[in-house]
Amino acid sequence: MLAREEILRRQRQASDLFCKAGIYVTPKEQAQIEIADFGLGEFEKTGLAVLVYVNTDRCCAKELAMCPGQTCPEHMHPPVENDPGKEETFRCRWGTVFLYVAGEATKDVACQPPGDTSAYSVWHEILLKKGDQYTIGPETLHWFQAGSQGAVVSEFSTRSTDENDIFTDRIIQRMTKICD
């Protein structure tokens, strides 16, 4: 649950981060940035600021802004009707982000998940610095955490239907609730 005032403040923060990354967003777009707290009410620990540039039946592009050390919690994109599930490419534009995907667990991982570690099950670490990118297929469990500066990440993907995402932590509510 997020208050409108906090949302406006977080939108400004995200816009400032995009600006640091050299990415211009219009005032109208700034007001459309989604501040997702995943229903946990601890945005700086577990959350994501998302600007959707385009999302059609066929493809999607977003810009993600992350606070220092902020985590997007573990989830995957299942098949939905005729769609085999969302495929995503993450390209780091600014800062660093640690991406964890299914696969051989990395020894001495750089990140610790926030809160309940039982909601995190994949430990193959991929470090993305400015100019690095990584593509994940449908139904791939993944989570990511920004480094100490925060991060700006471009996401190029097939159609996005966030409401269908399956989170390992079943307490999570993907769609942000706003209180007046």
Place this chain on the structure above:
Amino acid sequence: MLAREEILRRQRQASDLFCKAGIYVTPKEQAQIEIADFGLGEFEKTGLAVLVYVNTDRCCAKELAMCPGQTCPEHMHPPVENDPGKEETFRCRWGTVFLYVAGEATKDVACQPPGDTSAYSVWHEILLKKGDQYTIGPETLHWFQAGSQGAVVSEFSTRSTDENDIFTDRIIQRMTKICD
């Protein structure tokens, strides 16, 4: 037909434009920038520098760099096998670009096509400045020309198969030929 030396020079130019637009590309990516002269041998008039970030069976993301006044000639993306044709969103990151699409002709258009005007048939003008974007569906004839500063444009799309593009000017060869 382009000489390798010219390609290297144009790749550096494109990389400098990306840098002006705040977009970092790695040295490896710089060497992968496609310098497309459409077989016309007059790159600064008719041409495009293209960095493909990702192009899977389902979606694609590219960065386009354009010289001042440079034109990407009129073409459309036809259905190919089971694919209904490429859908594209152009987002202007830096400079300005004039996009022409099928539809009501704009009076007093800002651009003149380079060379043979009979190869240009659509005149509905859309001005894209920094932060503006426009989505076109499959089989939509379109062409675009950079403003006086040049332009950097992000393209988010479904799968790209450039070799299937249909150009109004049948002299055009989409795939760049390199001479040693």
